[in-house]
Amino acid sequence: MNERYRPLAATATVFVALFVAGGLLYDNFFSTLVLGDILADNAFVIVAAIGTTFVIISGGIDLSIGSMIGFVGVVIANLDAAGWHPLVSAGMTLAFGAAFGALQGLVVDFCEIQPFIVTLAGLFLLRGACFMINLDSTPIRHPFVEAFAAASVPLPGGGFLASSAIVMFVALAAAIVVAHFTAFGADIYAIGGDRTSAALMGVPMRRTVVGAYAVGGLYSALGGVIYAFYTSSGYPLAGTGAELSAIASVVLGGTMLTGGVGLVAGTLIGGMILGLIATLINFNGSLNGAWIMVSSGALLFVFIVLQRTLIAPSRLRIGG
Amino acid sequence: MSALPQTKRSPRRVGVAARRIAWPALALALILAVDGLITPGFFSIRIVEGRLFGNLIDILYRAMPIAVVALGMSVVIGAKGVDLSVGSVVAIAGAVIAWRIHRGDPHLLILFWALGVGLLCGVWNGLLVAALDIQPIVATLILMTSGRGIGLMINLLYGGTDPSFSSPLLQFLSVGHLGLVPTRLVLGAVIFAGLWLLVRRTAFGMFVEAAGENARAAELSGVQARLVRFASYVVCGLCAAWAGVVLTADTHTSDPVSEGLYIELDAILAVVIGGGSLSGGRIYLGATVLGAVVIQALTTSILTSGLPPEYNLVVKAAVVIAVLLLQSKNARGLAFSLARGEKR
Numbered sequence: 001m002n003e004r005y006r007p008l009a010a011t012a013t014v015f016v017a018l019f020v021a022g023g024l025l026y027d028n029f030f031s032t033l034v035l036g037d038i039l040a041d042n043a044f045v046i047v048a049a050i051g052t053t054f055v056i057i058s059g060g061i062d063l064s065i066g067s068m069i070g071f072v073g074v075v076i077a078n079l080d081a082a083g084w085h086p087l088v089s090a091g092m093t094l095a096f097g098a099a100f101g102a103l104q105g106l107v108v109d110f111c112e113i114q115p116f117i118v119t120l121a122g123l124f125l126l127r128g129a130c131f132m133i134n135l136d137s138t139p140i141r142h143p144f145v146e147a148f149a150a151a152s153v154p155l156p157g158g159g160f161l162a163s164s165a166i167v168m169f170v171a172l173a174a175a176i177v178v179a180h181f182t183a184f185g186a187d188i189y190a191i192g193g194d195r196t197s198a199a200l201m202g203v204p205m206r207r208t209v210v211g212a213y214a215v216g217g218l219y220s221a222l223g224g225v226i227y228a229f230y231t232s233s234g235y236p237l238a239g240t241g242a243e244l245s246a247i248a249s250v251v252l253g254g255t256m257l258t259g260g261v262g263l264v265a266g267t268l269i270g271g272m273i274l275g276l277i278a279t280l281i282n283f284n285g286s287l288n289g290a291w292i293m294v295s296s297g298a299l300l301f302v303f304i305v306l307q308r309t310l311i312a313p314s315r316l317r318i319g320g
Numbered sequence: 321m322s323a324l325p326q327t328k329r330s331p332r333r334v335g336v337a338a339r340r341i342a343w344p345a346l347a348l349a350l351i352l353a354v355d356g357l358i359t360p361g362f363f364s365i366r367i368v369e370g371r372l373f374g375n376l377i378d379i380l381y382r383a384m385p386i387a388v389v390a391l392g393m394s395v396v397i398g399a400k401g402v403d404l405s406v407g408s409v410v411a412i413a414g415a416v417i418a419w420r421i422h423r424g425d426p427h428l429l430i431l432f433w434a435l436g437v438g439l440l441c442g443v444w445n446g447l448l449v450a451a452l453d454i455q456p457i458v459a460t461l462i463l464m465t466s467g468r469g470i471g472l473m474i475n476l477l478y479g480g481t482d483p484s485f486s487s488p489l490l491q492f493l494s495v496g497h498l499g500l501v502p503t504r505l506v507l508g509a510v511i512f513a514g515l516w517l518l519v520r521r522t523a524f525g526m527f528v529e530a531a532g533e534n535a536r537a538a539e540l541s542g543v544q545a546r547l548v549r550f551a552s553y554v555v556c557g558l559c560a561a562w563a564g565v566v567l568t569a570d571t572h573t574s575d576p577v578s579e580g581l582y583i584e585l586d587a588i589l590a591v592v593i594g595g596g597s598l599s600g601g602r603i604y605l606g607a608t609v610l611g612a613v614v615i616q617a618l619t620t621s622i623l624t625s626g627l628p629p630e631y632n633l634v635v636k637a638a639v640v641i642a643v644l645l646l647q648s649k650n651a652r653g654l655a656f657s658l659a660r661g662e663k664r
Contacts, residue, residue, distance in 0.1 A: 061457070063585075107641075111648035114598040116402075116457075120585055121640045128633025135630065248465060257458050290472035297466020304454055304462070 004263065007254025007307060011269045014252075014303065018276050026283045032159025036152075038275040040162035044069060044227035044239075046271035047168050049246035049253075050175045051101075051219020053267045056250050057179075058212040059192040059259030060108060060115035064122030065220045065246050068097060069239030071126040072224025077138035077234025086142050090225045094218060100126075101217020105210035123243070130236035137235040140228060148229045164226045171222060172268055178215070179264045188212050192259030248296065249274055252303055273299065340595040344610045347593070347643050348617055355621045362624070372500045375624060383616035384508045385410075385563040387609045389583055390590035391515055392559025394608040397591050398525075399552040400532035400600025401449055401456040406560040406587060408467020409441045410580030413564030415474035417490065418483040418574035427489040431565065438561020439554060441467075446553035450546040464584070471576025484573035494569035504566050511562065515555070516605055525603055528552055532600030586615055593643050614643075 023030030048065045055062045072093040079089035104122050108115045152160040179185040187208040190198040199205055223242070228234055247257075253270030255262025277295050281287045355362045355375070365374035389406050396403045413434040420430045441463060448459035475483045496503045519525030530538040531545035538545045560580075567579055592598070593614055594607030618639055622632050645651040 107644075110654075111645060111651045113644050113648055114592070116598060117589070117592050117640075117644060120589065121637045121644070123585075124633045124640065125637035128631065128635075128637060131630035132634060244461070244465060247461065251458055251461070257455050288472070290469040290476070293469025294466045294473065297462050297469070300465060301448075301462045304458055305452060308452055308454055 004261075008263050008266045008269070010306065011252060011254050011266055011273065011303075014299075015269050015273050015276065018273065018280065022276070022280050022283065025280075029280075029283060032155040032157040034159070034279060036155055036159035036161055036165070038272055038279055039165035039168070040152075040160075040230070042271050042275035043162070043164040043168040044223040044230065045242055045245045045274075046223075046249065046268055047171050047226060048220045048223035048242060049249040049267045049271050050172055050264055051216040051222075052243075052246050053250050053253070053255055053262060053264050054175070054179065054188060054212045054219075055115075055216040056247075056255055056257055057192045057259055057262050058188045058209060059195065060105075060209070060212065061119065061247070061257070062101075062104070062122075062213065062216045062220070063116065063119040063243045064100075064104065064126055064217075065223070066239040066242035066244075067123045067126035067130070068100070068217065068220035069224040069227055069242055070130045070236055072097065072221050073228035073231075073234035073238050074130045074133050074138070074236050075234070076225065076228045077140050078133060080140045080142050080145075080234075081138065086140065086145050086148075086229070090229075093225060094221050097221020097224070098214045098218040101220070102210050102214035104217065105213025106206075108213065109206050109209040127236075127240075133236070135236060137233050140232050140234065145229050145232050149232050162230075164230045167222070167226055168268075171219065172264070175215075175219070175264045184208065184211055189260055192261075194260070245271075245274055248300055251300065254307065256307075340604065341607050341610065343595070343643060343646050344593050344607060344614050346646075347639065348610065348614045351614065351617045351621055351639075355617075355624065358621075358625045367500065370500065371497050371502075375620065377502070379613060379617050379620050380505055381502050382620065383613045384504045385566050385580075386583060386586045386590060386615060387612035388508060388511055388559050388566075389563045389580075390587040390594075390608045390612045391512065391605060392556035393584075393587040394591045394594070394596055394603050394605060395515070395519065395528060396456075396552045396556045397588070397596050397598060398532050398600060398603035399528045399549045400535070401549060401552060402460065402588065402598065403445060403553060403556045403560075404457060404460040404584050405441065405445060405463035405467055406556065406563075407580040407583045408464050408471070409438055409557055409560035410564035410567060410583060411468050411471040411574075411576040412441065412474065413437050413561040414568035414574040414579050415471035415483070415576050417487075417565065417568050418485050419474050419477050421485040421487055422478045422483075427487050430487070430490070431493075434565050435558060435561050438557040438559075438564070440557070441560070442554035442557020443550075445557065446550035449553060450550035468576045471574070471579075475574060475576065483575070486572060487569065490565065490569035491572075494566045507562075511559070512605065512609065515559075518555075519603055519605060524548075524551070529601055529603060532602070534601075586612070589640060590615055593640070595647065614639075 048069060052062050052065060075093055076086060076089045080086060100122070104118050107113060107118045148163050151163040153166065155161055187203045190201065190203050191205065191208055224239065227238060249271035250267050251257060251270065252273050253262070253266030255266060274296055277299065278292050281291045281295065362375050365372055365376060367373065393403060393406065416437045417430055417434050420433050445460050445463060448454045448462070449456050493503055493507065498506050527543050527548045530543050531548045535545040563583065564580065568574055590611035591608050593611035594604050596602060596604055596608065618636055619632060622635055623629060
């Protein structure tokens with residue numbers, strides 16, 4: 001098998017193993033109903049994580065995801081109260097997300113400040129902006145949103161593919177095309193793999209870095225739109241900690257945080273693994289939220305160690 | 321070894337050091353100046369009931385846990401690492417304190433429990449980074465993700481229905497006073513002095529900076545870069561555990577979900593405001609403490625200025641961006657050329 005698909009295969013194996021284990025442990029677990037629920041509940045994080053995959057492959061990081069999700073929801077809810085059509089406000093917030101991401105990328109590249117810190121400022125800024133707009137949850141009562149939240153496609157076996165999951169798959173398909181079949185995608189991999197070589201080969205550095213963060217911002221905003229429509233509300237604390245889940249999804253999906261290595265599709269499975277763990281623990285009933293955190297961490301550990309020792313031993317480097 | 325620090329402090333380096341500390345100092349001065357204008361008597365320090373009392377003392381008092389975590393972080397960052405798990409370590413240390421108090425241990429022993437847990441967390445992170453060669457952000461993400469869950473599980477060890485406690489010893493260390501001065505400030509100064517001695521008066525600091533600057537070159541010149549990186553995480557874990565002791569004793573309860581939430585971000589920010597680069601190679605202890613004070617001064621001034629607390633995060637972000645842009649050569653160049661009306 002091609003070496004670049006090995007991490008993806010490993011992630012998929014883990015997902016299937018966990019799903020089968022759940023099916024053996026609990027009645028009614030092994031069904032498209034559970035699978036559909038996992039997709040519906042985690043679509044917003046997975047979409048945001050797909051965008052982050054671009055940033056991470058370019059060698060950066062984006063911590064502003066969770067705040068962007070909250071901010072987008074609050075804006076849509078308030079514009080809804082002011083009489084805007086949700087699709088118009090959604091389009092506006094998507095444009096804002098891309099612009100905000102691009103701005104972060106520009107600061108990272110032009111000012112040569114570590115992406116960690118720049119996007120941390122972005123995290124504070126957007127979350128603070130949520131609180132400045134309003135402190136309480138605001139309902140979105142537009143008929144379109146109600147229809148979106150209720151819409152789904154039946155799956156064989158009694159399950160449903162929710163509208164949010166469908167949006168996620170469309171976004172994923174677009175991301176795969178951009179990452180693997182465009183020059184822009186190749187440039188992102190080149191910069192993340194080796195900055196100096198990429199610059200010497202004539203990769204447009206600033207445009208690519210800014211573009212990667214713009215994709216990250218756009219997808220985070222899309223995650224926020226999905227979350228707002230799915231929950232029919234805008235809540236200033238929505239998406240708190242989503243950046244952590246998103247980054248964990250990317251890592252579980254086989255993308256190296258050092259940049260240059262990874263597949264966008266892996267992020268989908270990484271996110272679904274996290275969702276599956278939460279579902280497994282909820283099925284158990286006697287375990288609580290603490291178990292979700294600990295087992296997610298444990299899985300992250302197992303996976304990272306496996307990745308380090310088995311899959312890519314040639315990439316071991318001193319200094320990390 | 322005593323000759324080395326002197327050779328490092330050549331006149332040029334002192335100039336660099338002064339310039340480095342100038343930006344955070346300027347930021348702090350600006351924040352305090354605005355405070356002085358908005359709030360009359362902001363700078364007054366009185367003695368109330370035999371204790372120092374005033375806004376400036378309050379800023380230092382509240383900045384102390386962040387500063388201690390940031391000191392540990394500055395060592396890790398100096399070794400070209402980062403520790404995202406400090407908030408979780410604070411939560412775990414807090415949970416262990418509450419657990420052992422409910423078990424009836426002597427309170428002095430509980431201090432060692434808390435520090436021991438911090439040490440253990442540091443060893444865990446250090447092993448992942450140094451022995452398994454896992455990238456620091458990823459390695460410490462593991463404990464960051466699971467640490468608060470571990471804290472919640474520790475609370476369940478004794479039923480977990482009421483994780484509150486009272487402990488005169490711990491409360492003396494956290495909210496008590498030693499004469500005029502809050503105890504935590506005295507202890508913070510002791511920790512700072514201890515770390516300063518370790519970093520600047522032993523070879524440890526130089527080894528850390530060498531390993532952070534260029535791990536290969538350090539290895540080739542006989543520095544055990546792995547061991548040094550490992551040790552940096554242990555130091556950071558201990559510092560985070562001490563912040564956990566102070567914060568937990570302050571609230572009299574173990575709350576793993578929210579205790580020390582975002583402290584890793586504040587701590588990293590403090591290091592960066594203090595001029596430390598995440599690409600490693602330098603430890604600036606004094607400037608890091610200054611960075612932590614800047615962050616807390618900002619928070620305190622938003623609260624005292626009468627702005628709604630909702631503005632806290634936005635103003636914080638704005639100041640962070642301003643400080644970072646000031647530190648960036650390119651941004652300064654652009655600003656100067658714009659000011660002179662030149663086209664770029």
